Amino acid sequence: MLWHAISPSRAYVKAAHDVVRHSNLSSDAKVLIMYVQGLPESRANEALSDHAKRIGIKGRAYQRAKSQLKEAGYVHEWRWQGQGGLWMTDQLFSNVPLTDEEARGLRGAKAQAEPADRSPAVGQAGTRSVGASQPEVEEEREKNTPHPPTEVPAADAAESVAATDPEVVQAERVLLSLRHATPQLHLGVREARGLSEMAADWLRRGVKAAELRTALVSGLPADGVRSAFGFVRHRLVRKLPEPLEPAPPVAPVRPPVRCEGDGPEHVFRPRADETLCRPCAQRAAEEAHYAKWPLYAPDPDSEFQEPVRWRERFKEVLAEDAARPASAAAG
Structure with missing residues (x-):
């Protein structure tokens, strides 16, 4: 093999040989490490999935690369439940492998330290490391995470949610929760918000949130989902249930009228025209x-004015008939 290489003089990223020659990392995973390593501080809070989309790593390819990075120790995630019962995920990305204990310690230190007091990265090799010298990378899991969403500023998101009706808010939560059921239906905040109005039509037609989630995640294609946004939008349109039938009108309450029967004068409330x-x-x-x-x-001469019922009268007739032959024989 002939070999010729010229080192770039500017706009380059130093990649460790341990990354480039890693046998358990695919090319997508290695490119993702080098891409995130060269990001500026202003973009460190964006989700890893957003960075992957910008370089063309989407869908199952992204999930496979992310799984490899987690197994190798380059990506660590922690799920936790915040206020209101919403589940969120903290994500730490490093260009050097970290153990779980090192990642937890680094996460705790970064949660307490100011930006100027950050400790050096574990295993830093003299150059800037994504392990600890950069802020943690948050991956959006639900609305109202501790850090602002990457797609919409926090103030704009609050105004947008306040301006929508409850069905749209609930539908957006359902769409964002699809990623927990299957990674193939991972929707960003802006994508979920764009489909929330269509999903809200299901809720207005009597479909419960759990039923809507089941209808979207069940029966996925055998070859996988290429576009989560397009797939969910297609199902929302094609499987939209029939609208609810209007409730029957309630009969108006009639005013009381005077009864035309005998006896003392009294009133009653009729159901129709009686x-x-x-x-x-x-x-x-x-x-x-x-x-x-x-x-x-x-x-009328009887002491009891109760009417004779047909069963009792029938028994009396039978008794009279049975008594007649006996009296005739006796005579």
């Missing part, structure tokens, strides 16, 4: 029945 209250209507129906079937009418 002119008799329920007791008077029942009494009128019994009178009409007894007028048609006088046999079953109560005896």
Whole structure:
């Protein structure tokens, strides 16, 4: 092999041989280390996924590179629950491998120290190291993280959320939580906000937040999702449920009217156009029945004015019929 190399005089990044010759790191992972290592301080708080997108590492390629960097000790993450029950993630990126204990110690020191009091990086090799001389890199996991989101300033995000209705806010939370169900549906804050209105239509049509999340993450393509934004947008449009049917109108409450039945004057509240209250209507129906079937009418001379029921009268008739042959035989 013929070899010829000219060292650049400006705009270059020093890459350690341990990184370049690492056998367990793919080319995407190595390029990502060198890219982040050369970032200015002003961009150190951006998410690692945002940096990867800028150099064309997206989707499954990014997830594979990130997994390799975590196994090799170049990336460390901690999930924690903040105020309001929101889950967030702290992410530390280094151009030198760190153990979990070293990363935790560095995280604690950086959380307490001022920018001018930062301690040197663990394993620093004389040049600027991403291990500790740079701020931690936060990866956006939910809204209202301790550091401002990379896509929208904190003040603008607060105004935007305040100007939306509750369904849009809940829909945006569901879209941001898709990354926890599957890394293939990792949406940024701006992407989730752009789809929140479409997702809010599902909630307005009676779909619960858990049902919406299930509809978006279930049945993913076997060959993976190329674009999380395009895939989620396609499902929100194609699987939109039917709108809720309007509730039946409530019948108006009718005012009380005077009952036209016999007895003392009284009023009742009708359900339709009836002119008799329920007791008077029942009494009128019994009178009409007894007028048609006088046999079953109560005896006015009886001590009891209770009407004779048909079952009792039927038993009496049977008893009379059974008694007649016995009296005839006796005579």
